[in-house]
Amino acid sequence: MEVIAVQKSALDGMKNDIKELLELTENATHKYTSIFKEEQWLDNQEVCLMMNITKRTLQSYKDKGILPYxxxxxxxxxxxxxxxxxxxxxxxxxxNDNGFTYE
Structure with missing residues (x-):
């Protein structure tokens, strides 16, 4: 077993740094937690399956502003x-401009 001696002031400094990191992490995740709890969110694959469309069609919907993301x-x-x-x-x-529909 190895014993390492650390000055109390250095140990207290590390404790404070860890507490600050924990607080920053909690603040960052708290900011987004309410957003994800209010609404169910879907990724590209789930949307394509739900709408029965291709990824390219989904990209077109995004580009045209039809589906917000x-x-x-x-x-x-x-x-x-x-x-x-x-x-x-x-x-x-x-x-397309001629009025032909394609998928």
Whole structure:
């Protein structure tokens, strides 16, 4: 067994640093906890499966502002209520300038 002696002031300093880190972490997670508790969020795959669309169509919906999304850590999330509202309104179809519809 190895015993390491540390000055009390150094130990107290480390304790304070750890407490500060814990407080920062709690504050950061508290900020987003309420957002995720209020609403169910879906990722790209879940939205594509729910709407029966391709990832490219989903990207088109995002680009055109048809389906709002939020980005967290380089990943997109969609509110379930927004997806349901779009489904109830009827999914917009991809059309080109000639009026032809394609999927």
């Amino acid at each position: 939020s980005k967290l850590n380089r990943k997109n999330y969609y509110k379930l209520s927004d997806v349901q509202a779009l489904l109830e309104a009827g999914q917009p179809y991809n059309t």
